[in-house]
Amino acid sequence: xxxxxxxxxxxxxxxxxxxxxxxxxxxxxxxxxxxxxxxxxxxxxxxxxxxxxxxxxxxxxxxxxxxxxxxxxxxxxxxxxxxxxxxxxxxxxxxxxxxxxxxxxxxxxxxxxxxxxxxxxxxxxxxxxxxxxxxxxxxxxxxxxxxxxxxxxxxxxxxxxxxxxxxxxxxxxxxxxxxxxxxxxxxxxxxxxxxxxxxxxxxxxxxxxxxxxxxxxxxxxxxxxxxxxxxxxxxxxxxxxxxxxxxxxxxxxxxxxxxxxxxxxxxxxxxxxxxxxxxxxxxxxxxxxxxxxxxxxxxxxxxxxxxxxxxxxxxxxxxxxxxxxxxxxxxxxxxxxxxxxxxxxxxxxxxxxxxxxxxxxxxxxxxxxxxxxxxxxxxxxx
Numbered sequence: 349x350x351x352x353x354x355x356x357x358x359x360x361x362x363x364x365x366x367x368x369x370x371x372x373x374x375x376x377x378x379x380x381x382x383x384x385x386x387x388x389x390x391x392x393x394x395x396x397x398x399x400x401x402x403x404x405x406x407x408x409x410x411x412x413x414x415x416x417x418x419x420x421x422x423x424x425x426x427x428x429x430x431x432x433x434x435x436x437x438x439x440x441x442x443x444x445x446x447x448x449x450x451x452x453x454x455x456x457x458x459x460x461x462x463x464x465x466x467x468x469x470x471x472x473x474x475x476x477x478x479x480x481x482x483x484x485x486x487x488x489x490x491x492x493x494x495x496x497x498x499x500x501x502x503x504x505x506x507x508x509x510x511x512x513x514x515x516x517x518x519x520x521x522x523x524x525x526x527x528x529x530x531x532x533x534x535x536x537x538x539x540x541x542x543x544x545x546x547x548x549x550x551x552x553x554x555x556x557x558x559x560x561x562x563x564x565x566x567x568x569x570x571x572x573x574x575x576x577x578x579x580x581x582x583x584x585x586x587x588x589x590x591x592x593x594x595x596x597x598x599x600x601x602x603x604x605x606x607x608x609x610x611x612x613x614x615x616x617x618x619x620x621x622x623x624x625x626x627x628x629x630x631x632x633x634x635x636x637x638x639x640x641x642x643x644x645x646x647x648x649x650x651x652x653x654x655x656x657x658x659x660x661x662x663x664x665x666x667x668x669x670x671x672x673x674x675x676x677x678x679x680x681x682x683x684x685x686x687x688x689x690x691x692x693x694x695x696x697x698x699x700x701x702x703x704x705x706x707x708x709x710x711x712x713x714x715x716x717x718x719x720x721x722x723x724x725x726x727x728x729x730x
Contacts, residue, residue, distance in 0.1 A: 350725065351404045351476030352704045357395025358712070360405065360705050368478040373419035376484025378429060382503040383474045384408035385704070385721040386433075387533050388465070388634055390712050391602070396641055397466035406475030406723075407433035407463040408506035410499065413488070414478075422485045428495050429488040430681075431481055432673030433507045435461040435471060438486030449672040454482065460670065475704060477725045489677050492685050500692035500722055501684045504538070505677045508720075509691045511632050512538025512598070513680065514671035516546060518630025519594040523547030528583055528591075528622050530615040531598035532560035532571070534720045535632060537694050539596045540569045545689065552586060554579045554618075556604070559716050563694060577605070583622040591624035600633030601647060612644055613652040620659045631668040694720045700727040 349367045354360055370377055383406045392399040413427045423429065435455075436448035442459065443451050454461035455469035464473020472480065481487055495502055512535050521527055527543045529536050532555035543551045544567060553564040554572045561571035570586065572579050584591060597619055601612045612635075619629050637650040646652055659666070683689040696719040699707060703723075710718045 349477040350701060351472075352406065352701065354392060354399055354403050354405055355401050358393060358709070360393065360708055362702050362704060365404065365476070368472060368476065368480040370415055370417050371480060372482065373417040374483050374485070375417040376413055376420055376423050376481040376488060377415040378409070378411040378431065378479045378481055379414045380409055380411040380474050380477060380479055380725050382410045382499050383476075383701075383723045383725070384503060384506065384508070385707060385711055385723065386507060387535065389708070391634060391636070392466050393708055393712055396602070396639055397636065399466040403464060404472040404476050405464045406473030407465055408503060408508070409463065409474030409479055410503040410506060411474075411479065416484065420484050423488045423490065427488070428491045430491060430502050430505045430677065431463070431474070431479070431487060432489070432510075432677060433462050433465075434670070434673050435463065435469065435482055436486055436674065437483050443486070446675045447672050448674040449670045475701065475723055477701075489681060491681065498684060498692070500695050500698065501690055502681065503722060504691040505673070505681055505684075507671070507673065508534045508538050509680055510673045510676040511535050511671040512540075513542040513676050515539040515596040515598055515630045515632040516542045516594070518632065518667035518669075519596050520628045520630075521546050521548055521594045524549045525593040526550045526552075526587055527594045527596065528552045528554065528619070529596045529598055530554045530603075530619060531633065532557060532564050533598065534694050536596070536598035537563055538691065539598050539632075540564055541567055541689070541691065544568065550586070552583055552592065554583070557714060560719060563719065566693070580618055580621050587624070591622050591627060593624060593627050595619040595623040595627065595629045597629065597631040597633045601635045601639065603633070610643065612642070612647045613654060616652065617655045620655045620662070620664065623662075623664055625662040626664065627662075628665040628667070631666065632671065695722055696720055698722045698724060698727070700729050701725040702729055
């Protein structure tokens, strides 16, 4: 089969590799029809993780079931399924609590497993023609009939739509809240979308990329261009000097200042400044335990200079971590089915899998207009 293989920093290629196959009775084999490039993939693409050369990337996957293991009961051949980026067993203590992002079975020695991701187990990614899905009955979200017409909506359920929603859950967003979101990438835009679904009174999105801020404005959010580092003042002005009720961090440890220099603690400390006293913060941007290739001394050890004194004095609360996709994907799927939401509005490109290396390069450079890329293994080159 064809698959996108990581060879080293900024070196990915589509190659012929051995076909994915059923390995255990609980497995499901899926023919991939849509698979997204995620901002988290760029951490590996840039060589900022311990990703091993030779591995297949891709954790936002959707396709058709073509084979099932002998112990699979619920999922059937022919089902169209969206696959949470978390791989869970369904029976460990955390999975039973709905914390599928922190499964204790699938990646021994660590809480949490994922497709094609550094440190998240040996599982191949889905930027390929086929994907093996462990514990298929638990991990497959079966899509409704006619889902092909909305495939670019449903594939967002693999990660970024639930992750954006998770940011608002961690922050405790309620109807009538004023919400500030740092990051207008796909997750930040989905957090803004989710805050609006929940009935937020005002949603402010902070970034330095004008094309992405324009997308935030299209859904009714207030775009705050922090290029001149005046974002904090603007947020305080809009909130009457109090700060937002809730804040969401949707950038992660590679956040940059107006000079495009990495400042790992920038968004976190700005959230402390712009969220009100006794307000709450949700952090879904990726922060890693170590980053040996970072220029920042603390970031090399996965640390940062955090304004904890101000955070404590303001009585703020914070919750963090990757989304437990299965906690959200079923009801978000129903919203798509009934035309209540359309997350594909963030998609900028749908291209063949063979063009993935060029897409990674453009997405990594944050070229104008490259917001969210959907790879199509079955699509022919233009």
